Amino acid sequence: MQTNLADFIKDTPEGKEADAILRKCVHCGFCTATCPTYQLLGDELDGPRGRIYLMKQVLEGKPATQKTQLHLDRCLTCRNCETTCPSGVRYGRLVDIGRKIVDDQVPRSFSDRMLRSTLKETLPRKWLFKPAMKTGQSLRGLLPAVLKNKVPAKQPSGAWPARQHARKMLLLDGCVQPSMSPNINAATARVLDALGVQLIVAPKEGCCGAIRYHMNDQEGGLDDMRRNVDAWWPYVEAGVEAVVMTASGCGVTVKEYGHLLAHDPKYAERAAHISALTKDLSEIMPAFEAELAKTMAGRIKQRVSYHPPCTLQHGQQIRGKVEGVLRAIGVDVQLCTESHLCCGSAGTYSVLHPDIAYALRDRKLAQLEATRPDVIVSANIGCITHLQSGTGTAVRHWIELVDQALAT
Incomplete structure (x- = not known):
């Protein structure tokens, strides 16, 4: 062109x-x-x-x-x-x-500006989002459907493993996931602990930067990225093997730190190194397939339907790894027709454009439920919450199934 x-x-x-x-x-x-x-x-x-x-x-x-x-x-x-x-x-x-x-x-309307400002100022800050989510969960039964859809039922996270291991990896705890679904990261830590890997959460890490960056507060998003680079760098220097992502939406952004901060002379080199170390959980787990298969074969009896998030299959170009891990441990995992299409969550999209988002959700759920699943799994908190709002079938992160099976 x-x-x-x-x-x-x-x-x-x-x-x-x-x-x-x-x-x-x-x-x-x-x-x-x-x-x-x-x-x-x-x-x-x-x-x-x-x-x-x-x-x-x-x-x-x-x-x-x-x-x-x-x-x-x-x-x-x-x-x-x-x-x-x-x-x-x-x-x-x-x-x-x-x-x-x-x-x-193009100036936006006052109401649009207020909504967008609320999202980009509240979601990335755990100290604001956590109490807001806690309040929403305590009042969940009274909330109108439009809000209830964004407030998952409160769930326990279980214990974080205390053992020390020679093998260490960093984990992005993130901003909204710890409040919305705290069991995902805890389950990841328990599974990797059983496999001889210690997960570390850096005290000063936070939002990956995607929320603000993609809502056109690009400088604010870059500041979030710089904060994470600073928080992780001492651990990188100490020799951690990887920076693990349990939310593919965060992973696709952190893998782009090197590009997005390439013009910042103070951060360019470190950001590129962080990006190179960043791995989605589905890239970590295949190395342990044989070990898991020995101990877990036949433990998961449920029929599972997997929704691959767009940020994993298109953003990170990772396909087949989640299904591969689950099938290696004997799980009957299915993909729906049009598994390549978006479920409509797309970060803040489902709040800003609910009509389109819910139409895509319902289309996706109809196809997922046609596979007759006992449980639907995905790899991104946004997809999980959005899909769960439209179905009575449990929607979980795939690592939670592995964690549950290991505990039995």
């Missing part, structure tokens, strides 16, 4: 990156076939090809409009289009750049 970027952007790092991305797009349209919003809405401008055209116009100097903003807002950033694209267009990076420029040009 030929480009002629406007003076305000063309010589900036973002402009050079956007130009390189745009030039790879050949407008073949393969991406529309796997775009959830295009399939749902049937509008070319609600698919990747149309959004790329809109962003190209803005980058070349055409003023953005509320219509431009709306079509970019409707994008889930599921990055399914990146998996489909034969030319390797990095759409996710382009839409981050394009949204920021459009938001700078």
Whole structure:
């Protein structure tokens, strides 16, 4: 695709990156076939090809409009289009750049600004989010459905293992997951403890930066990333083997620290090293398949349906590993039809665009439940909470099944 970027952007790092991305797009349209919003809405401008055209116009100097903003807002950033694209267009990076420029040009309504500010200022801060979630859970039975859907029932986390091991890995505790589903990280720690690996949570780590960065507070998101680099670096120097992610939405962001902080001379090298060390839990566990199979074969009797999060299969390009671990220990695990499509959660998307999000959720759940599961598993807190809000079937993180089986 030929480009002629406007003076305000063309010589900036973002402009050079956007130009390189745009030039790879050949407008073949393969991406529309796997775009959830295009399939749902049937509008070319609600698919990747149309959004790329809109962003190209803005980058070349055409003023953005509320219509431009709306079509970019409707994008889930599921990055399914990146998996489909034969030319390797990095759409996710382009839409981050394009949204920021459009938001700078198009003022949002007061109510929209307030909602977005509340989300990006509350969710990343555990000291704010934890008491808010605790209050919501205590009043859950009284909440209207729209709020109840975002407040999972309170659950115990169980004990965190106290044993010391020579093998050590860092764990991103994160911002919302410890309050919404504390058992996920505790279960991960217990499983790895049984396998001779100690998980460490750095005291000063926090939100991975995705929430603020993807809501166009990019400087705030980068500050979150820098804080984590600082919190983890002493442990990296001490020789931890990996930085483990139990939420794929966080993992895809931390794996991009090196790129996102590449222009920060103080952090570029360390950020790149952190990204190289970062592994989704599903990348860690295959090394232990044989050991787990010896002790766990036949323990999990439930029929399991697995929903692979977009941030895992498209963002991180990791496929088959969760199913492989579960099948190695004898689990009857199924994938639904259209397993490549987004469930509609997409971080804060389900709050900002509930109609689209719930339509995609219901479509996904219909396909998952067609596999007749006893339990649905996933690998991202957002997907788990969103899916659980629409079904009576238990929705859990896949590591919780492994932990439960080890305890029996």
